[in-house]
Amino acid sequence: MKKKLKAIASYVTALGAGMIVVSSCVTDPDSSGLEYMPDMYRSPAVEPYVDYGHIQGKEVEKYKTQQSALRPPHRTIPYRGTDSLEVAMMLPYHRKASKAANVTHGLYEAEGWTLSDSVDTEYKKAKTDKNPIQLTAENVDAVLDRGEKIYASKCQHCHGENGEGKGPMVESGAYAGVPNYKNLTDLGDGQVFYSIYYGKGAMGAHSMILNKKEIWTLVHYVNQFRFDDYGDFSEDSEATSDEMGAEGIEEESTEEEGAEQESTEQE
Ligand code: HEC
Numbered sequence: 001m002k003k004k005l006k007a008i009a010s011y012v013t014a015l016g017a018g019m020i021v022v023s024s025c026v027t028d029p030d031s032s033g034l035e036y037m038p039d040m041y042r043s044p045a046v047e048p049y050v051d052y053g054h055i056q057g058k059e060v061e062k063y064k065t066q067q068s069a070l071r072p073p074h075r076t077i078p079y080r081g082t083d084s085l086e087v088a089m090m091l092p093y094h095r096k097a098s099k100a101a102n103v104t105h106g107l108y109e110a111e112g113w114t115l116s117d118s119v120d121t122e123y124k125k126a127k128t129d130k131n132p133i134q135l136t137a138e139n140v141d142a143v144l145d146r147g148e149k150i151y152a153s154k155c156q157h158c159h160g161e162n163g164e165g166k167g168p169m170v171e172s173g174a175y176a177g178v179p180n181y182k183n184l185t186d187l188g189d190g191q192v193f194y195s196i197y198y199g200k201g202a203m204g205a206h207s208m209i210l211n212k213k214e215i216w217t218l219v220h221y222v223n224q225f226r227f228d229d230y231g232d233f234s235e236d237s238e239a240t241s242d243e244m245g246a247e248g249i250e251e252e253s254t255e256e257e258g259a260e261q262e263s264t265e266q267e
Contacts, residue, residue: 093207
């Protein structure tokens, strides 16, 4: 009796195994065969921007026509990573826009902009703001390369490839009043940042298309038009540490210090 049961059990097992093997065989070489747990072969797609309207194999018509990614809550900012310099760059800019920025640059308080109660005090105060990205012999090429890329896509059409204020927009006669960076040696780094961030005169604000890190990178890039030898770390360079932003190049200040410096400025 026991023997018979054992025999039946092994028959059933063999048959079952055989069925599994046979049923898994399909002619299409790209097919995974019979899927016992389809979700493990194909995880249900979560498509942030394109929604095909499929939920667990069922088609849901109404999802096909709407974007599934939700807008982040108003006034939230990205905050990720552990590098304190990077993180500090994500925090809001501590300087308020000019009192007139609503009229001149469309920065309305109702849309979340904070305007100061003066037209230019914040801009004047920005003169001494330091660039948290310190230029060193090691990072200078990377920073200026990155700056060049952003400049080419967002600034060059007005300011020109060499920064003399003769970009294609100006050459075409469509636009005027773009300064030559060479004549802007009196501006502090923080003012360059401020003007790119909130705009100035006929130049629009760029804070909605560039983040703070990108703007501070541009400040370095613009500086190499403003000052001869800026970013030249070779021995015979005449550039002074003052022109290189931050605390100067002699001080072996680390990135962390740079970030701390910015967070204290925000208080
Ligand atoms: C639509 C044309 C235009 C674009 C695009 C533009 N600018 Fe300007 N920029 C101007 C004009 C015009 C001025 C002069 C503003 C004034 O002083 O009234 C100016 C002024 C400046 C100044 C001097 C600010 C100051 O405080 O005096 C800097 C620095 C500057 N731009 C950098 C940039 C950078 C970097 C970009 C790219 C992110 C950029 N600009 C994009 C037209 C433009």
